[in-house]
Amino acid sequence: xxxxxxxxxxxxxxxxxxxxxxxxxxxxxxxxxxxxxxxxxxxxxxxxxxxxxxxxxxxxxxxxxxxxxxxxxxxxxxxxxxxxxxxxxxxxxxxxxxxxxxxxxxxxxxxxxxxxxxxxxxxxxxxxxxxxxxxxxxxxxxxxxxxxxxxxxxxxxxxxxxxxxxxxxxxxxxxxxxxxxxxxxxxxxxxxxxxxxxxxxxxxxxxxxxxxxxxxxxxxxxxxxxxxxxxxxxxxxxxxxxxxxxxxxxxxxxxxxxxxxxxxxxxxxxxxxxxxxxxxxxxxxxxxxxxxxxxxxxxxxxxxxxxxxxxxxxxxxxxxxxxxxxxxxxxxxxxxxxxxxxxxxxxxxxxxxxxxxxxxxxxxxxxxxxxxxxxxx
Numbered sequence: 582x583x584x585x586x587x588x589x590x591x592x593x594x595x596x597x598x599x600x601x602x603x604x605x606x607x608x609x610x611x612x613x614x615x616x617x618x619x620x621x622x623x624x625x626x627x628x629x630x631x632x633x634x635x636x637x638x639x640x641x642x643x644x645x646x647x648x649x650x651x652x653x654x655x656x657x658x659x660x661x662x663x664x665x666x667x668x669x670x671x672x673x674x675x676x677x678x679x680x681x682x683x684x685x686x687x688x689x690x691x692x693x694x695x696x697x698x699x700x701x702x703x704x705x706x707x708x709x710x711x712x713x714x715x716x717x718x719x720x721x722x723x724x725x726x727x728x729x730x731x732x733x734x735x736x737x738x739x740x741x742x743x744x745x746x747x748x749x750x751x752x753x754x755x756x757x758x759x760x761x762x763x764x765x766x767x768x769x770x771x772x773x774x775x776x777x778x779x780x781x782x783x784x785x786x787x788x789x790x791x792x793x794x795x796x797x798x799x800x801x802x803x804x805x806x807x808x809x810x811x812x813x814x815x816x817x818x819x820x821x822x823x824x825x826x827x828x829x830x831x832x833x834x835x836x837x838x839x840x841x842x843x844x845x846x847x848x849x850x851x852x853x854x855x856x857x858x859x860x861x862x863x864x865x866x867x868x869x870x871x872x873x874x875x876x877x878x879x880x881x882x883x884x885x886x887x888x889x890x891x892x893x894x895x896x897x898x899x900x901x902x903x904x905x906x907x908x909x910x911x912x913x914x915x916x917x918x919x920x921x922x923x924x925x926x927x928x929x930x931x932x933x934x935x936x937x938x939x940x941x942x943x944x945x946x947x948x949x950x951x952x953x954x955x956x957x958x
Contacts, residue, residue, distance in 0.1 A: 582612065582614050583609060583611075583613070583662050583680065583684045583685070583944055584613045584615070584682065584684050584685075585607055585612050585613070585614045585615070585628050585678065585683055585684065585685045585686075585709075585940070586614075586615050586616075586617060586618070586678065586681045586683035586686050586689060586691065587603055587604060587614065587616045587686075587687045587688075587689060587920065588617055588618075588619055588629065588674065588677070588685070588686070588687070588688045588689070588693045588697070589599045589613070589617075589618055589688075589689045589690055590619070590620050590632065590637075590689075590690040590702060590785075591618060591620075591621070591632045591947075592631065592632055593635065593639070593857065594634040594859075595620075595715050595716065595857050595858055595859040595934065596689045596690045596715055597616075597665075597689075598839070598859055599689045599713055599757060599758050599759075599859065600616045600687075600689045601616070602758040602759055602760055603631075603713070603758050603936070604616055605687070605760075606675065606758065606936070606937065608762075610853050612940070615681050615683075615833060617677050617762070618697075618829055619670050619673050619674050619677065620632055620670070620675065621692055623669060623673045626738065627670075627897050631692070634700075634735050635792075635798065637889060638810070639879075640783060640875045642776060642880060643829075643877050643878050643951070646868045646877065646878060646879055647877070647878020647879045648878075650798075650878065650879035650880070651879070653720070653722070654721050655721070659721050659722070661950070662722075662782050663695045663722070665929075666692055666693075666696050666701065667695065667696055667699050668694070670692075670695050670696045671699060671700060674693065674696050674697060674700065675700055675705060675706070675902055677849070678700075678706055679706075679746070680888045683708060684709075684944045684947075684948075685707055685708060685709050685710075685711070685940055685943060685944050686706075686709070686710045686711070686712065687711045687814050687829065688710070688711070688712050688713065689713045689715060690715075690738045691712075691714075691720050691722035691723045692722060694712050694722060694724075694728060694860070695722065695725055697710055697726035697727070697873045698728065699724040699921070701727040702713075702727055706916075707945035707947070707951065708714075708947060709730075709946070710727065710728055710730075711728075711729060711730045711731075711732060711939070711940070711945060712730075712731050712732070713732045713758065713769055714727045714731060714732065714733045714734065714738055714742070714757075715757055715858045715859065715915070716733055716734075716738075716881075716884055717735060717737060717738050717858060717859040717861065717883065717887040717888065718737075718738065718741045718880070718883035718886070719733070719738055719741045719742045719747075719882065719885045720880070721832065723742070724742070724745045724746065724747055725837060728747075728751065729751070729943055730743065730751055730752075730753060730939060730943065731751055731752045731753065732755050732756075732757075732758075732939075733752060733753070733754055733755075733935060734756055734757040734858065734861075734862055734889070734931075735754060735764070735891070735927060735930075737752055737887045737890075737891055738748055738754075738887075739752045739754055739815070746786075748837055752937065753936075753939060754930060754931065754932075755823040755931060755932045755933055755935050755939070756862060756866075756928075756931030756932070756933050757858055757859060757862040757937050758810060758933060758936065759859065759862050759863050759866065759874075759933075760843070762843040763842075763843050763846075763862075763863040763866045763867060764866055764879065764933060765843065766946050767847055767868050767869075768844075768845075768847045768865050769820050769847070770848045772804065773897055774802055774803065774804040774808055774832065775801060775802070775803055775804065775850050775910070775911045776803075776804040776805075776806065776829075776848055776849045776850050776904075777804070777805045777849060777851055777852075777855045777907065778808065778832045778845055778846060778848075778851070778852040778853070778854075778869070778875070779792060779793060779796070779805060779806065779807045779808070779851035779852065779854070780807075780808045780810075780842075780850075780852065780853070780854040780855075780860065781844075781855055782855060788855070788874060788875040789807070789809075789815065790815075791854055791900050792874055792900060792903060793805065793807060793819065793906050794900070795831075795900035795903055796831070796903070796907065797828065797829065797833075798829070799831075799907055799908070800908070801830075801908065802830040802831070803830070803832070803907070804832045804833075804834075805831060805832070805833045805834070806845050806848065806849060806900050807819060807835050808836045808839065808845065809834065809835065809836065809837050810837070810838055811837070811838050811859065812837075813831070813837060816835055816836075816837045817937060819835050820835050820927065821899065822955065823835070834913070842863065843867065845863065846863065846867040846869050847867065849869060850868045850870075850910065851869065851871070851872055851907075851910055851917070852864050852869050852870075852871055852872070852894070853872045853874060853897075853903065854871065854872075854873070855873070855875050855876050855877065855881060856871070856876055856881045856884040856885050856888060856894065857884075858880070858884060861884060861888060861893075861894075864924070865893060865924045865927055865928055866902065866923045866928050866931075867924075868921045868922075868924040869924065869926065870893070870894060870895070870910070870917060870919070870921060870924070871888060871890075871892070871894035871895070872894070872895055872897055872903065872906055873885050873888070873894050873895070873896050873898075874897040874900065874903050882903075886953035891918065891923065891925055892919075892920060892923045893924055893927065899916060908924075916938075
């Protein structure tokens with residue numbers, strides 16, 4: 582049984598969710614799969630610096646986070662960060678590889694790409710290495726010649742890698758790994774009322790309240806499905822608010838944590854959400870147009886740029902604009918169907934099952950290469 586080690590991190594939930602989806606798919610195909618978080622394994626200090634630091638900056642100081650993110654595109658700043666990561670994480674990652682002895686390594690976070698690459702360059706490890714790009718624009722941290730294969734979410738993402746010098750032959754447009762339920766064809770629900778799915782994750786709380794307040798004033802009859810996730814405080818406050826509100830022909834349902842998002846997407850005409858890579862991929866696979874009223878500067882800002890340019894999403898710069906966009910969608914069904922068609926076209930280009938074939942091929946190629954090297958000695 583071939584073994585796979587996935588390296589992930591808790592900066593947001595997307596990277597770990599991608600790792601879990603990969604684990605589920607690979608195990609179903611007979612692989613033995615382990616997930617490790619090098620940042621947590623390294624030390625509590627490193628965990629606070631990277632994981633907690635991201636949460637703090639992204640939620641409390643998003644503009645500062647965005648500026649820091651953009652600065653890391655600068656050649657010398659990027660090199661400095663990479664050097665720091667190599668110094669702090671290379672031993673931990675090497676020990677994890679020695680402990681698990683994988684036949685293949687998968688990375689779902691860009692911070693580890695150059696660390697693993699250095700281990701390969703120094704000939705401390707000799708195994709195939711896949712990098713999963715979990716957003717729609719690939720950061721400079723992903724770029725290294727020792728990566729054997731990149732899995733990306735769209736042809737647009739592929740372009741952002743080739744522009745940075747990555748060989749086209751290494752890039753596979755298979756899609757960001759998502760749960761199987763999101764890969765099922767969209768099931769149309771017979772509902773005459775225009776339905777909006779409002780989501781925001783843990784960091785979108787203030788915006789979700791503002792969006793819901795504005796949507797309740799919309800002139801059309803609407804069905805609004807609000808997903809609060811694990812934020813029980815938000816769920817309770819919205820439920821209390823709705824109890825005292827005049828709904829003006831609105832049907833509102835409030836959900837906490839639910840694994841029923843695929844069905845909610847099937848029921849919805851549009852999704853109003855922040856553009857995390859995973860949520861966006863799920864929406865595209867369900868052929869649902871995306872309205873983006875808020876994003877965390879950095880990756881999500883880049884995602885927004887690409888999605889809007891591709892015609893898969895529209896940007897609402899404020900809640901008044903959000904309401905106007907809803908009016909346009911309700912009053913112009915063709916606009917809705919055109920965006921659905923673009924999402925369907927992109928979804929058809931993706932090939933999540935091919936990840937398994939790529940995994941098998943890389944393991945086989947490395948095995949043959951090692952055998953040839955040994956026989957020539």
